[in-house]
Amino acid sequence: MTARAWIVASAIVSVLVTAAPAGAHHAFAAEFDANRPVLLRGKVTKVEWVNPHAWVHVEVVTADGKTETWMVEAGTPNTLLRRGITRQSLVPGMEITVDGYQSKDLSKRANGRDMTFPDGRKIFMGSSGTGAPRDGKDPTEPPVR
Amino acid sequence: MLVAALLLGVWTSAGAQTSTSSIPRTPDGKPDLQGFWDAATLTPLERPRQGQGKTLTPAEATAIERAAAERRDRGVRPSDPNRKAPPAGGVDSAGGVGGYNGFWVDRGSSVTSINGEARTSIVVDPPDGHVPPFTPEGRARARTRRELANTFDDVEARPLGERCLMSFGSSAGPPALPVMYNNIKQIVQTPDHVMILNEMVHDARIVRMHGPHLPGSIRKWLGDSIGRWEGDTLVVETTNFTNKTFFRGSSENLKVIERFTRLDAKTLLYQFTVEDSTTWTRPWSGEYVWAWSEQPLYEYACHEANYSLEGILKGARRQDADGSAGNVGRPR
DSSP, X not given: OOSOOOOOOOOOOOOOOOOOOTTSSSOHHHHEEEEEEEEEEEEEEEEEOOSSOOEXXXXXXXXXXXXEEEEEEOOOXXXXXXXXXXXXXXXXXXXXXXXXXEETTOSSEEEOSEEEOTTSOBTTOSOSSOOOOOSSSOTTOOOOO | OHHHHHHHHHHHHHHXXXXXXXXXXXXXXXXXXXXXXXXXXXXXXXXXXXXXXXXXXXXXXXXXXXXXXXXXXXXXXXOOTTOOOOOTTOSSTTTTSOOOOGGGXXXXXXXXXXXXXXXXXXXXXXXTSSOOOBOHHHHHHHHHHHHHHTOOSOGGGSOTTTTTSSOSTTSSOSSOOOOSSOOEEEEEEOSSEEEEEESGGGOEEEEEESOOOOOTTOOBTTOEEEEEEETTEEEEEEEOXXXXXXXXXXXXXOEEEEEEEEEETTEEEEEEEEEOTTTBSSOEEEEEEEEEOSXXXXXXXXXXXXXXXXXXXXXXXHHHHHTOGGGOOOOO
C-alpha cells in the first residue's frame, strides 16, 4: 500500500444551506455537499495551477483497499505566485492530508478546507498579507465582503 | 445639485491638501498614472458600526491591522495531524462546506488612509458611511436577481463571475472595489486613451479621452467610459451599461464618475460617485487609495479550467435526478 487513506462519508442530514458569501468566485454550497464530509490522505499525483481555482489530484486508498484519485479544489494560484510559491512547492509524490466536502455530483471531487502535510503543517504557510481561513475554526474571522 | 456641490467640495478639499508637484509625469505634462496598483484594503465598503465616525484613531487602525495579522498567523499554524473529517451538515456561513483557506486570500494588511486619516469605510457620502436604501424599483429588481441566482437549469443564468466572463465583486468596476484576492490593476496611458487592466478575469477598461459618449443605442458590459483632466486629476465618466452587468443592484441607467489622483510615487487616490435614480434613493460616493505594486499583474486564463461551473451544474442535475433538489446551494 503506497498511501494510507480514510474516506469518511456522512449520514444524510437535512440542513438548510445558508447563503454563500458574496465575493467568492462561485458558490461553494452549490458545488459541494455539506452532508458529505471527507478526509483524504494520500500522495499527490498532479497539481493544476490554474484559475479560477487550483486543483490538487490525490491518490488515496480506501478502507477496503481500493485506490481512488480525488481532485481537490483550492483558490486562485495568482495570490501564491505573488508570494513566491512556485510549482515546486507541491509536486507529485508528496503526501498530504485534506479535509473538506465531496462534490454534489458525487464525482471524486472535494473542496480543500484544510490542506496540510501529514504532520499537520500547512502546505502554503509562510505567506504575508493573507486573511483568516474561512473554515469556521476562527470565531473572530470577519464576514466576507 | 446640492449633493453634487457638496461632493465637489469634498474632493476639492482633499485635493487642496495634496501636493502633486513631485509626481511622475508623461511627456505632455499630465500626471503619469501608469504602473501596477494594488487596491486591497482592510477598510470595508460600509462602516461596520452604526454611528461610527469617518476616521479611525491611530490606535484603532493599528488594532485592526494587528488583528488581521494575528488571524493570518493563526491561519498558518499547523493543523491537528490526527483530525477527522469535518462535521456533516457544514461548519460555517460559506454554505456549510467552508470557503478558501487563508493562504489563498489577500485582503491587504492595512486600512486605507487619506491625507493622514485612517478610514472606517470606503463610502464617504452619505455621511453615515452606508450605501443609501434602494428605491422600490431597485428593491424589486434585487429580489428578482436573487431568485435568478438560484437557477441552475440554464448555464446563462449563472453569474458572470462564476462563468469566468467577468470579475466578481465589482473588482474591475466601475466603480472598482477591493475583493478577497487578485486586486492588482495595471494602468496604461496615452494622450488619447487610458486602459485599466484588472487581474481578475483580465477585465480591461478602455477610457477614451475627451470624446463624447457613444449613442444611447450602443451599450457595453463595462459601460462607455470617457475621460478628461481636471488639473492633475483624471476624471472618468461611464454610462451606457447593459442589463447583463450590475453594480450592487444597479440598472443600465447607472452613471459612474471616477477620479484618479496620483498623490505621490506610491499612492493613487481613487474616488467614485454612482448615480442611478431607478436603484438608490440618492447618489453615493466612496474613496480609498491604491498602493504602488512592485509585483506585476499575472495572467488569469479563467475560462479554460473552470471545472467549478461544470461541478455546480452537474450537482444540480444529480439532485434533480435523486429528488434532493431542495438542498442545492444558494449562490450569491
